[in-house]
Amino acid sequence: MTSHGRTDVSPADWLEAMAGLRSEGFVLFDFLTAVDRGATLEVVARIVNPVTRVTAMVWTTLPADAAELASLSDYYLGATWCEREAAEMFGVTFIGLADTRPLLLRASLGKPPMRKSAPLVARAIRDWPGAAQATDDGRQGGNPSRRRQLPPGVPEVFLHDDVNGDVASAELASGDQR
Amino acid sequence: MIPGEAHGTIALSASACTSCMICVRECPTWCIELDSHTEQVSEPGARRPKTVNVLDAFRIDFGLCMYCGICVDLCPFDALAWSPEHDLASTTAAGLVHGIEELESTWPSADCAAEAGTPGGDGSPSDS
Numbered sequence: 462m463t464s465h466g467r468t469d470v471s472p473a474d475w476l477e478a479m480a481g482l483r484s485e486g487f488v489l490f491d492f493l494t495a496v497d498r499g500a501t502l503e504v505v506a507r508i509v510n511p512v513t514r515v516t517a518m519v520w521t522t523l524p525a526d527a528a529e530l531a532s533l534s535d536y537y538l539g540a541t542w543c544e545r546e547a548a549e550m551f552g553v554t555f556i557g558l559a560d561t562r563p564l565l566l567r568a569s570l571g572k573p574p575m576r577k578s579a580p581l582v583a584r585a586i587r588d589w590p591g592a593a594q595a596t597d598d599g600r601q602g603g604n605p606s607r608r609r610q611l612p613p614g615v616p617e618v619f620l621h622d623d624v625n626g627d628v629a630s631a632e633l634a635s636g637d638q639r
Numbered sequence: 640m641i642p643g644e645a646h647g648t649i650a651l652s653a654s655a656c657t658s659c660m661i662c663v664r665e666c667p668t669w670c671i672e673l674d675s676h677t678e679q680v681s682e683p684g685a686r687r688p689k690t691v692n693v694l695d696a697f698r699i700d701f702g703l704c705m706y707c708g709i710c711v712d713l714c715p716f717d718a719l720a721w722s723p724e725h726d727l728a729s730t731t732a733a734g735l736v737h738g739i740e741e742l743e744s745t746w747p748s749a750d751c752a753a754e755a756g757t758p759g760g761d762g763s764p765s766d767s
């Protein structure tokens with residue numbers, strides 16, 4: 462399969478660009494998902510021309526706090542499934558998407574879990590196995606001169622000193638998710 | 640037939656593992672746990688005894704593992720390898736946590752390792 466490469470379009474041109482490619486023969490919808498870049502959210506769709514077997518990846522960039530995009534469901538019925546998933550996982554609102562029922566998650570879950578700002582509760586309630594150190598001969602507790610290792614990518618609020626997780630779990634329990 | 644290079648499970652060669660903790664710290668799902676202690680080893684001719692890590696326990700929770708292979712790629716001592724063994728089903732969550740014995744029992748044969756171009760084979764990779 463050859464690739465048509467990456468095309469970047471503005472959110473305003475999203476629908477027109479996809480409709481244009483569809484009329485050029487890219488009639489097979491493959492997938493759609495989102496990528497959280499912090500301040501922005503990228504949405505990507507992959508479509509295929511089944512005759513030439515060429516694939517196209519179309520990207521657009523949305524502001525993370527106002528992630529709205531036109532739904533492809535009028536052009537690609539199969540996009541409905543992926544848009545529903547991107548909606549519940551990344552919090553993208555697809556304008557014109559008729560079926561907005563959540564696919565996998567409870568509607569009451571709150572923050573879309575694939576956003577980087579959504580805390581992964583398992584990181585708060587578990588100790589990081591990487592903090593363990595070799596116990597020295599006969600002495601418990603390892604070598605105190607070694608610098609304490611911290612798990613990568615875990616919000617600071619989860620790392621409250623030795624009571625790993627207590628602060629964060631309390632915050633989560635009170636519903637104060639950051 | 641399952642090809643030899645299939646990513647069925649992660650296997651361990653405990654004798655090759657130096658308890659360096661790299662896999663434990665890099666595993667994105669925190670599913671590897673390792674216990675170790677240090678011992679002083681005197682070698683003939685050496686002026687001072689050497690401190691070495693001794694592996695006490697090594698566990699992978701296959702209920703959490705997502706088979707990303709990062710641990711296999713990052714182990715500097717080729718102590719972890721993909722194995723085509725894939726029969727890991729268990730009736731309990733605890734049964735998915737595999738210790739040294741289970742992780743060693745799936746160490747890939749030389750044929751599989753050759754097919755995959757990865758560590759494996761008879762004995763530990765450090766012997767070869």
Ligand code: SF4
Nearest residue numbers: 666704705707708710
């Ligand atoms: S394959 Fe990935 S998830 Fe599984 S133990 Fe290795 S690093 Fe962790």
Ligand code: SF4
Nearest residue numbers: 656657659660662714
């Ligand atoms: S990275 Fe390799 S040598 Fe280091 S602890 Fe893990 S298995 Fe052992």
